[in-house]
Amino acid sequence: MKLNHLNLCVLDLPEAIVFFQRLFGFQLIEQKAAAIAVMDDGHGFTLVLSLMQANQDEHYRYPKDFHLGFYVSTATEVDEFHKKLTAFGIGSDVPKMMRGGYTLYFTALGGILFEVTCFNN
Structure with a gap:
């Protein structure tokens, strides 16, 4: 499926x-x-x-842990995405190692959480 x-x-x-x-x-x-x-x-x-x-x-809010996750192949791609995000005007923390991957989390579009992760370090 x-x-x-x-x-x-x-x-x-x-x-x-x-x-x-x-x-x-x-x-x-x-x-x-x-x-x-x-x-x-x-x-x-x-x-x-x-x-x-x-x-x-007026009552819009996704559940706390709801998010959209995207996987990329390299840590460099995560870093490049972070730069693109910043240029687009969306702030975020810097990517970091967590739960076995190099991950960037950010919030956009009115509060939706997004994740960009690489597991091949």
Whole structure:
């Protein structure tokens, strides 16, 4: 069995589209009005971004440990991603060794936690 898509609810759809394009290399495949964007990672995974309903955004919060994790092949890629993140205007702690990997955590898009990790040091 293979996970092929995920629907992620966001507060600002245009911001999320640019975020995933510029930082993670996703391509916009289709946009349905101002409510849904379908994106592809080029490796068989589809990310669907849905605009959070107006009446939900005041109570919007993903659970504390919810996060999106991305694996890269080298520690250098984690460091380069950290530089790209900083240039994009998103602050984060520096990457560090933890739980067997070289990892960067950061928060973006209204409080969603992201992880970029390399396990091959």
